[in-house]
Amino acid sequence: MKANTTREWDARIERALEGRLRADELAALQAEVVRDAAVRAAYAERVWLHATLRAERERLPQWLETVEPATVAPVRRWVFATMAMAAAACVLLGWNLFRLGRAPRAEIVATLVQTQNARWAGSTLPTAENAPLGRGTLALVEGMATLKFASGATLTLEAPTRLEILSAMHCRLIEGSVTAEVPESAHGFRVDTSDLKVVDLGTRFGVTAGSAGNSHVFVFEGEVTLSDGKSGELRHLGEGKSFHVDAQPGVVGTEPARFQLEQVADGWTQIPTSFGRGKDGYARRGNLQSVGPQALLMVKHSELERSRKNERRAFLTFDLSKVRPRDLTEVELVLDPEPSGLGFSAMVPDSRFAVYGVTDEVLDQWSEAGLRWENMPASDDTGLNPAQVTKLAEFSLGRGASGSPLTIKGEAFAAFLRSDTNGLVTFIIVRETGETDPSGLVHAFASKEHPSARPPTLRVR
Amino acid sequence: MNPTPPDAGDHGETFLRTLAEHERWLAAYVYSLVTRTADVDDILQECKIVLWRQFARFQAGTNFRAWARTIALHQILNYRRAEQRRPESPHEREFIEAVAGEIERCSEQFDRKAEGLRHCLRKLPEAHRAIMLSRYYEERGVEQIAAQSDRTVEAVYRLLSRIRKVLNDCISRQLATGPSAAR
Numbered sequence: 001m002k003a004n005t006t007r008e009w010d011a012r013i014e015r016a017l018e019g020r021l022r023a024d025e026l027a028a029l030q031a032e033v034v035r036d037a038a039v040r041a042a043y044a045e046r047v048w049l050h051a052t053l054r055a056e057r058e059r060l061p062q063w064l065e066t067v068e069p070a071t072v073a074p075v076r077r078w079v080f081a082t083m084a085m086a087a088a089a090c091v092l093l094g095w096n097l098f099r100l101g102r103a104p105r106a107e108i109v110a111t112l113v114q115t116q117n118a119r120w121a122g123s124t125l126p127t128a129e130n131a132p133l134g135r136g137t138l139a140l141v142e143g144m145a146t147l148k149f150a151s152g153a154t155l156t157l158e159a160p161t162r163l164e165i166l167s168a169m170h171c172r173l174i175e176g177s178v179t180a181e182v183p184e185s186a187h188g189f190r191v192d193t194s195d196l197k198v199v200d201l202g203t204r205f206g207v208t209a210g211s212a213g214n215s216h217v218f219v220f221e222g223e224v225t226l227s228d229g230k231s232g233e234l235r236h237l238g239e240g241k242s243f244h245v246d247a248q249p250g251v252v253g254t255e256p257a258r259f260q261l262e263q264v265a266d267g268w269t270q271i272p273t274s275f276g277r278g279k280d281g282y283a284r285r286g287n288l289q290s291v292g293p294q295a296l297l298m299v300k301h302s303e304l305e306r307s308r309k310n311e312r313r314a315f316l317t318f319d320l321s322k323v324r325p326r327d328l329t330e331v332e333l334v335l336d337p338e339p340s341g342l343g344f345s346a347m348v349p350d351s352r353f354a355v356y357g358v359t360d361e362v363l364d365q366w367s368e369a370g371l372r373w374e375n376m377p378a379s380d381d382t383g384l385n386p387a388q389v390t391k392l393a394e395f396s397l398g399r400g401a402s403g404s405p406l407t408i409k410g411e412a413f414a415a416f417l418r419s420d421t422n423g424l425v426t427f428i429i430v431r432e433t434g435e436t437d438p439s440g441l442v443h444a445f446a447s448k449e450h451p452s453a454r455p456p457t458l459r460v461r
Numbered sequence: 462m463n464p465t466p467p468d469a470g471d472h473g474e475t476f477l478r479t480l481a482e483h484e485r486w487l488a489a490y491v492y493s494l495v496t497r498t499a500d501v502d503d504i505l506q507e508c509k510i511v512l513w514r515q516f517a518r519f520q521a522g523t524n525f526r527a528w529a530r531t532i533a534l535h536q537i538l539n540y541r542r543a544e545q546r547r548p549e550s551p552h553e554r555e556f557i558e559a560v561a562g563e564i565e566r567c568s569e570q571f572d573r574k575a576e577g578l579r580h581c582l583r584k585l586p587e588a589h590r591a592i593m594l595s596r597y598y599e600e601r602g603v604e605q606i607a608a609q610s611d612r613t614v615e616a617v618y619r620l621l622s623r624i625r626k627v628l629n630d631c632i633s634r635q636l637a638t639g640p641s642a643a644r
Contacts, residue, residue, distance in 0.1 A: 030556035044560055052575060052578065065590075126506075126510050
């Protein structure tokens with residue numbers, strides 16, 4: 001009898017490990033673990049094995065001695081999750097202590113010397129000020145942080161940024177923006193991105209890497225050498241010069257994150273642009289062709305002659321067919337800011353944006369694949385057409401602004417949705433503030449094509 | 462900016478070395494008590510900050526793991542409160558404390574078992590090793606593995622469960638025959 005019961009609990013424990021128990025079954029199991037020593041021992045033994053395998057993830061290919069499958073290192077999905085429902089599926093990148101049998105390397109490579117309004121996500125390194133840092137990753141979600149490397153190089157991270165520290169002379173920018181100041185002692189200091197290697201020759205420079213894999217280098221002072229990750233071609237970049245690598249085609253726009261219409265607590269319904277006939281896109285003044293589906297919706301405004309061609313506006317259309325617009329009383333627009341890989345936020349002061357609603361419903365029929373500067377809905381080269389739009393809200397992004405999703409509210413949103421008659425609503429996002437430097441930031445928000453971040457979402461009730 | 466932070470000398474180096482040595486163990490401990498990966502990451506990070514801040518109080522030569530366990534458990538229980546998460550069950554707190562107590566009771570045994578794990582993983586048949594790689598290295602869920610390997614979800618779940626049982630039995634046998642066999 002006893003054995004049978006234990007076996008039943010064993011099966012439940014196994015299901016619990018895989019998250020396959022109903023809430024009531026889980027509650028019963030947890031109560032039994034508290035009550036019964038034998039079940040407790042069985043649970044501890046099994047959960048220990050499961051947890052150890054998870055914690056030893058990086059060493060498993062060696063331990064299992066299998067050839068690594070062709071699809072190793074699945075794209076790490078990193079959601080800058082602060083919204084309770086955006087359950088971040090993040091994984092520790094680990095310390096890369098791959099070599100077995102050797103004592104782990106643990107020398108201090110850098111020190112976290114200063115932080116400003118910093119908030120961190122799961123980093124493998126301690127993130128207190130003055131904390132010594134070995135090899136490992138840091139994930140800065142908000143604010144700024146400065147690292148001083150043992151080589152003398154100083155690196156300032158602007159959120160959202162993920163950085164892997166490899167040695168006192170070498171780090172890898174997984175995504176985000178860093179600026180480096182490199183004294184003579186650290187000449188040769190290197191920053192890699194997925195598509196660039198930047199070697200410093202004694203300077204001050206900045207590197208950004210977009211979450212969708214495009215990199216940008218800007219030299220403020222001195223000189224750097226860089227090599228294109230694909231061609232391996234070496235080039236020098238002098239003071240005031242910049243270099244940009246476009247995202248590899250195929251990386252973006254291939255696999256839209258499939259967020260669907262979602263009912264959440266308290267009567268809210270979430271409608272992402274990926275739902276139904278929803279769409280999102282942006283247009284850039286300098287592009288004759290449509291940019292097509294992109295992981296990022298880019299927005300920029302500049303009156304400087306040199307960067308006029310970089311003006312960008314974003315367009316979002318949501319499908320309201322599953323809600324009754326007439327009954328809505330509260331409406332919020334949620335956007336997830338992402339590093340664009342273009343420009344440094346240090347170069348733009350706090351930026352102000354505006355959200356417009358397109359009132360002429362015929363214009364809801366714009367095509368995502370064909371969106372160009374010449375055929376933007378309700379706007380042209382001179383600006384938005386006041387007869388076809390209504391301003392709904394403004395919002396700001398601060399310097400070094402966060403990567404957490406923004407919620408934009410306003411009474412005007414609900415009124416705008418209530419006046420809808422065709423089941424589609426279109427918004428235009430523009431930046432109202434310009435910039436003082438042509439290398440200023442292009443702001444970006446995740447689109448529905450983004451592999452990991454939250455697509456633009458309308459929350460209604 | 463402070464060019465020579467006061468704490469980054471020998472003290473910092475000892476801390477880093479100690480942390481590196483026990484890092485995977487610490488992660489496994491937290492994974493044992495917390496199911497959501499995102500929560501684990503946050504807790505581990507908070508935990509490392511506290512370990513670093515209080516490292517001066519840790520007495521060299523005493524049991525680092527016992528000390529770290531106390532701090533980690535505190536972080537886990539605190540995290541749940543701070544996040545105001547709805548508990549998974551009415552007994553969640555007692556449950557976490559009970560499991561933590563059991564792990565502490567078995568800590569030496571678990572440490573020795575960890576040594577046998579590698580050996581036992583290697584003895585798994587090829588097909589099972591591939592499943593383990595999918596589940597724990599590629600971090601695929603049961604549903605994904607099912608889709609990828611053309612099995613039903615239930616079949617994958619049972620297979621995983623069986624492999625873990627085989628592993629647990631093998632490790633227990635290793636433990637009985639002594640550590641030399643684990644090489």
